[in-house]
Amino acid sequence: MACELTAPSAEGTDRKRAPLIVRNGGFARVWVAQLLSQSATRMYQMGALWWLLGQVASGDRGLASGLFLMSAALPPVVLAPLIARAISRHRSRRVLSGAVLGGVILTVALAGFAAPAGMPALAVYPVMFGLAACQALFDPCLAKAIPELVQDGDIEDATAFEQSSFSLVGMAGALFGAILVDRIGLTGVVMVSALAYLGAAAFLGTVRFQPHGGEAQEGSGSGIGRAWQLLAGLPFIKLALICFTAANFFITATFVILPLYTKNVLHAPALTLGLLEGALWLGMLIGVFTGKRLPGHPGLVGGGCVALFGAVTVVPGVVPDQTALLVCLAVAGWAVGAVNVVFVAAFQRAVPTAAKPVFFSAMLALLGAGFPVAAFAFGLAADRLSPQSLFLVQSAGLLPIAAALALRSRRDARLRAAL
Structure with a gap:
């Protein structure tokens, strides 16, 4: 089974003491997919925000950045009922893959539109909303899917890895987004984000989830x-x-x-x-x-x-x-x-x-x-x-x-x- 839910082996306690991502290759691949997905979203957010501040007049920068960050923060709030229904009605792998493929579609479409004609300022807002919606679907679905990937005794460790990704990506995504937007421009950042989403989809495609328990309650x-x-x-x-x-x-x-x-x-x-x-x-x-x-x-x-x-x-x-x-x-x-x-x-x-x-x-x-x-x-x-x-x-x-x-x-x- 791809998610490698195995009984304790006779190899002794050394294997049991190994980090979860070493012992459970399926969970490790899903966690890498989470890191890639969150990094792609964060790189776009950082790059687009900095690019936007350079496009508007100094007196309008506050409102422009505030509205942009609103578009990144609203999806988990306004789409919460839809996200809950999607997670409860569909298998975890389908939801997770759909979320990262949504990121691929949005970033590829934006990069393709901007490459010949330049990045339209108004386009960064709805794309940010869409990418944040994809991430708002991915993260809670992964939290719900942890019992489908690990044994009961590893749930706490898996949760710790899943939660640590937010701080890790907050650091790395912000830094890489800032570096890339100055070196290759916002269109380049969008293309790199698209590659990260594609990588996340590829990792998810190698993992099988084992259904665990009943459906979530709406x-x-x-x-x-x-x-x-x-x-x-x-x-x-x-x-x-x-x-x-x-x-x-x-x-x-x-x-x-x-x-x-x-x-x-x-x-x-x-x-x-x-x-x-x-x-x-x-x-x-x-x-x-x-x-x-x-x-x-x-x-x-x-x-x-x-x-x-x-x-x-x-x-x-x-x-x-x-x-x-x-x-x-x-x-x-x-x-x-x-x-x-x-x-x-x-x-x-x-x-x-x-x-x-x-x-x-x-x-x-x-x-x-x-x-x-x-x-x-x-x-x-x-x-x-x-x-x-x-x-x-x-x-x-x-x-x-x-x-x-x-x-x-x-x-x-x-x-x-x-x-």
Whole structure:
């Protein structure tokens, strides 16, 4: 069987200790397909965004970049019901292959249209929406398909690999997209992305999935109102979810501010933008693996991480220095990775088992909805305020959220002491 679901062999414990991608060639090929697919989407996003900033007047760059990032963020939100139905009704291999082939069609069509006549500025928006829709279909389908690729004892390892791809691609895709757009232009970036999608399709074509369990239930991705009712007896978790959503609004604004800061303040090339975003993703990756070791009440630790992000964003608002910004972004990324671990772990422990499917689907919907709103709001504000001012706005929005979490944790600590 291509996915290589085998019983423990007699080769001893060395093979069992080998990384999952060494022991399970089928999962390894699907994971490589995920990396290629996400990298293709990320390279196009970075390349098209930087190219777009060079096409519009300086006074319109904020709105143009905000609308572009909105087109990248909307598909997981507005297409969620359609994506859920597609994943539940069709086999995983068919859905995954369809998603990457959709990316091939979009990028090849755009490259073919742009090669003789030049890249049309308006075309980058719908193509970004389409590629983001393909990725929004691929990623949750892969998460659902993990039990079809690995044994039960390897599900945690497989999930870790699947989740790590976001940070890895965030670093590599941003860097390569920035390098390529300066060297071969946006049409070249689109062609490279098409090749990456083709590679993903080729890897998927070599893997067989073993059906596992029943079909997913439709409608499981909705139910924010129901989640609210279930959390009536968990006031801290409800507050944490509100604060988490509000913080995410300001945190994701970083992806709107950074291109404008690089272009208008640092007057640096696209490579600099790739390095800056890479520092953010690297810090996030480190935070994911180290945040679980932070001691203390989740509210206090989470509030501290949010406050740290808000504090370091003051620096680029005051000191326009590239090295200082790199360090600040790495620290800010660490804070994001750590706060994600702290909050999600707190939710896992506190939310009743029966409420978890509804709660986590509602949480993802809320967090996903924040990015397009942040992209539009900060993009619109960027045509009226300088990028330095936007960093300060970001900081001013995060610090009260951190204070609310910290104060609530102290109140909970006093109540526990009184009991």
